[in-house]
Amino acid sequence: MKLYDTKTAPNPRRVRIFLAEKGVEVDSVQIDLKGGQNLSPEMRAKNPTAKIPILELDDGTCISESDAICAYLEAVYPEPPLMGSTPLEKGVIAMWQRRVDLCLMQTVVHCFQHTTGYFSDRMTPVAEYGEVAGKDAVAFLDVLEQQLATTKFIAGEQFSIADIIALCAIDFARVVKIRIGENQTNLQRWYAEVSSRPSAQA
Amino acid sequence: MKLYDTKTAPNPRRVRIFLAEKGVEVDSVQIDLKGGQNLSPEMRAKNPTAKIPILELDDGTCISESDAICAYLEAVYPEPPLMGSTPLEKGVIAMWQRRVDLCLMQTVVHCFQHTTGYFSDRMTPVAEYGEVAGKDAVAFLDVLEQQLATTKFIAGEQFSIADIIALCAIDFARVVKIRIGENQTNLQRWYAEVSSRPSAQA
Helix, strand or coil: CEEEECCCCHHHHHHHHHHHHHCCCCEEEECCCCCCHHHCHHHHHHCCCCCCCEEECCCCCEEECHHHHHHHHHHHCCCCCCCCCCHHHHHHHHHHHHHHHHHHHHHHHHHHHHHHCCCCCCCCCCHHHHHHHHHHHHHHHHHHHHHCCCCCECCECCCCHHHHHHHHHHHHHHHHCCCCCCCCHHHHHHHHHHHCCHHHHC | CEEEECCCCHHHHHHHHHHHHHCCCCEEEECCCCCCHHHCHHHHHHCCCCCCCEEECCCCCEEECHHHHHHHHHHHCCCCCCCCCCHHHHHHHHHHHHHHHHHHHHHHHHHHHHHHCCCCCCCCCCHHHHHHHHHHHHHHHHHHHHHCCCCCECCECCCCHHHHHHHHHHHHHHHHCCCCCCCCHHHHHHHHHHHCCHHHHC
8 A cells, every 4th residue: 555645734644643543554655735746647547636645555546535545444454443333433433523624624724725825826715715714613623622521532532533633633723823722621631632642743 | 313404405415315225214303594493502402513414313312414424324224335335445435425525515515605695694605715616616527527437326336425415416506506517428327317216305
């Protein structure tokens, strides 16, 4: 297996942490997103939406989208489970995975892309929308703060893919000056814990 | 089980079609989204992000987010599989599920919400961004057209959750005047096929 990766981008890090938690090592190829290396015909043949990461299997099959790569890895390497074991665990973890993804990761990424114009050579940034997305991201931190008042990790007592996405989103959010608030003590406790796991270095 | 549902919204329909394909019937409660019934303290206790659908289990546990409800249902009712059986099927279906969701459903919904101001009492619509999102949705139809030149369904030879999301997004896209192009013959063939399944009436 080979991972097409960009060290500085938040979505590939989701996969790197997921792999580290599973104890699986893969070869990786660094792709220069800012330089547009992902937009080449060769890379578009691997992923028509030209996004990174991409997991290339030994037979050449390419799986893109961080969530999908994780779903594949969870099926191949079930231990330790990061997406739930029972139907209820699967449902609750998927719920938080989705909330964190849409309400935090996507909003932070939209805030970054639309307010900075980082990818203005390939998309139309709308600064006003970027500001709205940033406010939505900040508002969602309150939802997490409330949830973490009663649970150890975001989706319950077990570390899961929802924690991985939230960690990647919150670390990346520094680029748009969004941080956990000083009064969000449950989020701070959670952040200290997940950041200290060896996988967070991935 | 009880489904909090809104008949006219595209995301709850994903769950209704998923249930129909599984042959599972549940009680449903219609929620008036436009009137803000989903924003009540009672509904926020079921889902802090105040979105619909919500699946309430018999013990009172609530699972929200369409994707998560489907993940739960797939685990409880594995037949027929709609999210893949082998690791590779799971990965490839999750990849197309995610592409269709982010590049079509979310863009169509953003186009609708930001250009019409339908929910301007609870969000800040940015019309210029809505137009950009609509163009992104149209561009993604070409990705599907290309994929469907070689496969029967979006993620391969089997009907899957990716087809369900695409059908719901494309039907909803009429409200923002986005339709499959006359020259997109593979998409048209696919649309006729998935629309004729009994589940499409859900």
